[in-house]
Amino acid sequence: MGEMEWSDLPKELLPMIGKSLETRVDVLRFRSGCLIKVEESNPGELSLFDPLSNSRIRSSRTLNPKTLNLLNCRIVELTKACALSFFCPDGCRSEAGRNHESTTKAITGVDKVVMFPNSPWTSADECAIFVLFLDGKLGFAKYGDEQLTPVSVWSPEFDDIIVYKGQFYVVDRLGIVSWIDCSSLKLVQYSPPLCGLGEQKHLVESGGALYVLDRYFDGERRIQLDNNFSVRVHNCPKTVGFQVYRLDEEWGQWIREKSLGDKAFG
Template identity: 45%
Template structure:
């Protein structure tokens, strides 16, 4: 083939298409692949033929004194980066982040959330045309909910019956992770870990009736992550352990982190594992009851953060004074890293988080905590007119 000769993607040999298609791991990439032409569309099945269909019935971490609140459901949301393909002269060419969840209670419609605060939001127009945007999947987040009927529906209409059911997040569940979860993985091969009651670690597979408590001798786990295809968990002392999900044994993977903060978060950034150590203005209160604990919110506020990166070559934690051009997001349900200059409202070398339902930002440049209003033009999301 001459150097100047070009071959259309649609003219690739048919026998290569299934191999290419089944190496795609995200919903949006599979949709794009199947949109090329009829040949490509028929070369691989729809992703939901194999992949888990959310929400999934999942064992609750708590006893259920109220039968109507069982079973629990494992729900999935996805954080996307959106960028206009043809921005107008008055609009920015930068991207926005949005968290999307398919709502089973409204006939499969999508619900939109702010990726930091998890506050429900909506697109300014009635529809979001993906042909107008470049869409990149960043990460997935999971949550556990009960489905509660909010009223008595005597209608025989299925839609009206579905709309009479409301989702309620299970109080005390701090983090849920699931793996593997790709379009080509059967749901029965997936496993999920849950951190609840501010420190207990539970495990279940799809179809299990009860949550298994992992490591009954320790109830102080802060965060869990899937890193390079494996589960890793960190406790309040800064010990990171690898979890063998077949035996449910924890193996200390890294040397203990000598951080003195009150709460620790695991973040993957550019292929490296980081720990974000959060400092609070008072001792953190641990919830010792169940999902129906009504003791109010923990009033401790974040006053600072320290960031550590694991140096694989030397086998030690390295204190990072700067995140460079990146920013970390400690969201409800997932933590992730972004390139700040690509996103509207985000600043480099900063950590975005929530305290008392408020969105805040910590700058590693001067160790300051700032407050962000959801209605400010500089808010790091896409509420109101940003995408119009």
């Protein structure tokens, strides 16, 4: 049997499906119809990606980036992410001395970019960014800076960075969460070490609480970069499981979550 679009289903089936939904997450998924990742590389140029596999959606009858107008869709924005790229203006030359057209290229070796404030009402010259590289190093820049300032601290290897309660927070590979003073680039320890045995830590904010997802792999994760942040050795083992921990800020301890209920972390 071939695939069928939701809009082609008989209308009498929709109430029957709706009555069988048990949780709030099931209802949201059913009402949304689809969950997509929209990437805007240049103003007006949209590309669609699967949010789980991050594979690009080429085209379909209902999702075509050439005809999709987000102003005509009833959408709910779940989250927003930034990417760091290099813009080469008209007339710039490559190392070989050849002219080429203006283009935007991704910078290799970058794992994550976080900007704050991330608001359409904020002027660009008021923003600051932190760049997390694949080898765990951290760089900082404000609007107008020509290069990143390395954040040299006692723990040079970080796994994740987010904005939480209007502040930059990082987690290192021991599971210690710290917040960053942007004026001095010094770190202030915010949590005790996490006693998880996973190989990679991820920070998540949900419902005003701070969580760490401890990821387990089926092998060793090895990453090595050269001086130009190009990946030379990059071993990507498969993910085999997660453990979720919530920070009890009142008691200053990690609490292992046995169930997320109707929540879903992506």
